[in-house]
Structures are given as C-alpha cells and as structure tokens.
Amino acid sequence: MANQPRSGQVITGFCSRPTELAAQLLDPREREAVLGDLRELGVSQSRALGEILGLAARRQAALWANCRPWLTLLLLILPLSLLLSVKARFAAQESGVYLWMYANNLDVALLGNYGFWYELAHSVPIVLAIFLKLFCWSWTAGFVLGLIGARTAPISRSLLVLALVLGVSIAAPAYLAFYWRFFEPTLSGLPPAMNDPVSAVWLYRSLFPVLVQGTLVIIPSLVGIHSGQMARVFPKPWRVAFRALAFIAIAELLWQNSFLWLFWSPLLAGKMAGLGKLNMFALVVYWPLLYLLAMGMARRIPVIAFTR
Amino acid sequence: MMGEFEYLILAAAAKLGDEAYGAAIRMEIEQATGEHCSIGALYTTLDRLEGKGLIKTRMGDPTPQRGGRSKRMVSITTEGVEAASEFYAAIAKLSRGVTWQTNREAVRS
Numbered sequence: 001m002a003n004q005p006r007s008g009q010v011i012t013g014f015c016s017r018p019t020e021l022a023a024q025l026l027d028p029r030e031r032e033a034v035l036g037d038l039r040e041l042g043v044s045q046s047r048a049l050g051e052i053l054g055l056a057a058r059r060q061a062a063l064w065a066n067c068r069p070w071l072t073l074l075l076l077i078l079p080l081s082l083l084l085s086v087k088a089r090f091a092a093q094e095s096g097v098y099l100w101m102y103a104n105n106l107d108v109a110l111l112g113n114y115g116f117w118y119e120l121a122h123s124v125p126i127v128l129a130i131f132l133k134l135f136c137w138s139w140t141a142g143f144v145l146g147l148i149g150a151r152t153a154p155i156s157r158s159l160l161v162l163a164l165v166l167g168v169s170i171a172a173p174a175y176l177a178f179y180w181r182f183f184e185p186t187l188s189g190l191p192p193a194m195n196d197p198v199s200a201v202w203l204y205r206s207l208f209p210v211l212v213q214g215t216l217v218i219i220p221s222l223v224g225i226h227s228g229q230m231a232r233v234f235p236k237p238w239r240v241a242f243r244a245l246a247f248i249a250i251a252e253l254l255w256q257n258s259f260l261w262l263f264w265s266p267l268l269a270g271k272m273a274g275l276g277k278l279n280m281f282a283l284v285v286y287w288p289l290l291y292l293l294a295m296g297m298a299r300r301i302p303v304i305a306f307t308r
Numbered sequence: 309m310m311g312e313f314e315y316l317i318l319a320a321a322a323k324l325g326d327e328a329y330g331a332a333i334r335m336e337i338e339q340a341t342g343e344h345c346s347i348g349a350l351y352t353t354l355d356r357l358e359g360k361g362l363i364k365t366r367m368g369d370p371t372p373q374r375g376g377r378s379k380r381m382v383s384i385t386t387e388g389v390e391a392a393s394e395f396y397a398a399i400a401k402l403s404r405g406v407t408w409q410t411n412r413e414a415v416r417s
Contacts, residue, residue, distance in 0.1 A: 033330055035377050036331070036370075036374035036379060037330040037331035037347065038347065039377065051347040051348065055346075055348035055351055055352070057348070058348045059352070
C-alpha cells in the first residue's frame, strides 16, 4: 500500500535547504501548496526533493512543448551567447595587452617616469570602459531573457550558461582565429601577429579570457535574468521601454564591434565602422547602471513604487 | 474523453467535497489504487482539468499542520460532473458482461 494518511501529524523541520531551493523552481502559489502537502503527508526530505524536482521538470517540459521557448533559444540565447563570447574574448585580448604591458614589463625605474604615469592614466579608463560595456551588454542580454520568459527562466538560464561556456571554449576562439587570419588584415592593414608576445603567455591566452567570460558575462547575464523576471511586475509601458532600451543596447553591441560583422562584406563593414563614430545611442549601452541604481534606491525608499 | 487519472482525481474530489485539496486527493487515490501518486502528476493534471473547465481551484487558509502553508482547494464544476458521469457511464457500459476472472483464465489457456 502506498503512503498512509497522517492527518493531524505535525512534522517539524521538514523543509531542508535543498528542498527549499528546489521549490524555488515552482510558482509561488504552487510552491506554497506543494510544500504544505508534502509536509502534511510526512514524506521524507529526499523523497520530497525528488517530488518537487519531478513537478518542476514536468512544468518545464510542458512549457517547452510550444514554439516560444525554442524561438527564444534559436533567436536570442544562441546568437547572444555567440556575440557575447566573441566580444568577451576580444575584450580579454584588448585588455590583456594593457595588463601585459604593465604586469609583465614593469621596470621599477619606470615609476619615476612621467610618461609612464601619463600612459597608465590613459590606459586604465580604456580597460575599465571595455569591462563596463561588457558587463552592461551581458546584463542586458540576461534581462531580455528574464523579461520575455520568466517561467522558462530556469531552463533558459542553464542553456545560456552552457552556450556561454561553449562560446568561450570553442566558438569564440574559432571565430576570432578566422577573423584575425582573413578579415582584420583586410580591414585595418595590421599584421595578424602583432600581439603574439601577449598571446604566448598562457595566462593571457587561456586563463584571462575564461575569467573575463565568467565575471563579466556569465554572472552579469544571470543577474540580468533575475532582474528581468522581477521587471515583469512593471506596467506595460515600462516593459516596452525596457525592451526598446535593450534592443538599442544589443544593436550597439553589433554596431560598435566591427569584428562581429565577420559574415558581412569587408567593404560594408568598413563603411559602417565610419558611421559608428556618429552614433548617438552609444550611451544607451550603460542603461543597466541606471536601472540597477534606481532599483537599489527604490529598495531603500519604499515610497517609490514603480509598479503603480 | 478524459483520461483515467483525470477521472480518479475528479472522483476523489467529489468524495472529499469541501475538503478536497492536493494532499487529501493524493491520499484518496493512493488508498483506492494502492499505487504511488506523485505530486508532479497530481498538480499537472489538476492544471489540465482546470484548463478544461472541469474543476476550479483556489488557495485556502494556512494551517499549522502544514507548517503554516496554504492548501490548493479543489471544487468540481458542473462541466466536471457531466464529464465524470459520461466517463463512468462509458466504462460501466463497456464493462457490462465482461467477467475478468473468465478472461484471465482464457488468457492462461
């Protein structure tokens, strides 16, 4: 016989941490009812965990039975992962050159040189801007995913992380190797081997791109997914505005990074790179900073109710 | 036509009346069938039945027995009663004259 009813029995300490965490995969109302039922039925913690995961899996499977999550995967997750991975790899190469200049070639005698400090003051903002933009683009990508599909977010999150891991390890190196070999010399006239001393160091060639991908792409995009889920409570005009900002920011990702135009003709890419300098929307890229700042302030001041 | 598990849930909910909610329905089904009824199967089927308009659900009051958590109360709609009656009638009609003991012996021989 299956479980006997245990009406009236009070089971204390039912919800273990793993069970509580697994229950986060369910909608709040359903979580409430399911945890209550399992407690009332007196099932063991391990079985409760299995039952909750089973329900969450059924819920996700049902959601992925229609075309929308698949379209999200094909039209958003995969392209954005590739773009962000390539951009992160490129950012790691760019910033790696500066790091190599200062970390691997530091001479104490240079510290007394005015030119050294002048150049350092010039380089640090460049590197910070590279990292800040990458953070903002990654957060924006996650935000869009969270905003359009809150219920599929658990799977989207896993797929995004998987795509980004594959992106940094396989797709981006292959893309950039192809780009440096065939396109960059055509566009800029620079020799492809100009940064070989930097890439010869394992730290800059292998470890640094992974660190950049982890800290400035994967973590911000996961935070962005969470923020996007939370933003679904905003009224429709706000959500439309967020989507518009996100669209412009992602468009800027393409616009400002000519190396992402690999499959466009080099001639067209050259012309558009010139137009990019006149771009008026460049500041929109930083909209996540304003958003996060506003949300942080709203949490401190309960009077500000954006949802009204 | 509804599925047999959907019918089991409707029958359990009808039997429980105002006390029909997730855990109670699950216990009724497990006692009747002797089979384990997973929360996943129960809640996804409840959603399906609600989507078909055969039941209505609402969140009940929290109780100490459940650690202060609310119940998902279930009530059968008129459409649900009709659908369950039709299903039961079809099973009864189809089963009329069938003796499973005889059939089991026929299969053995």
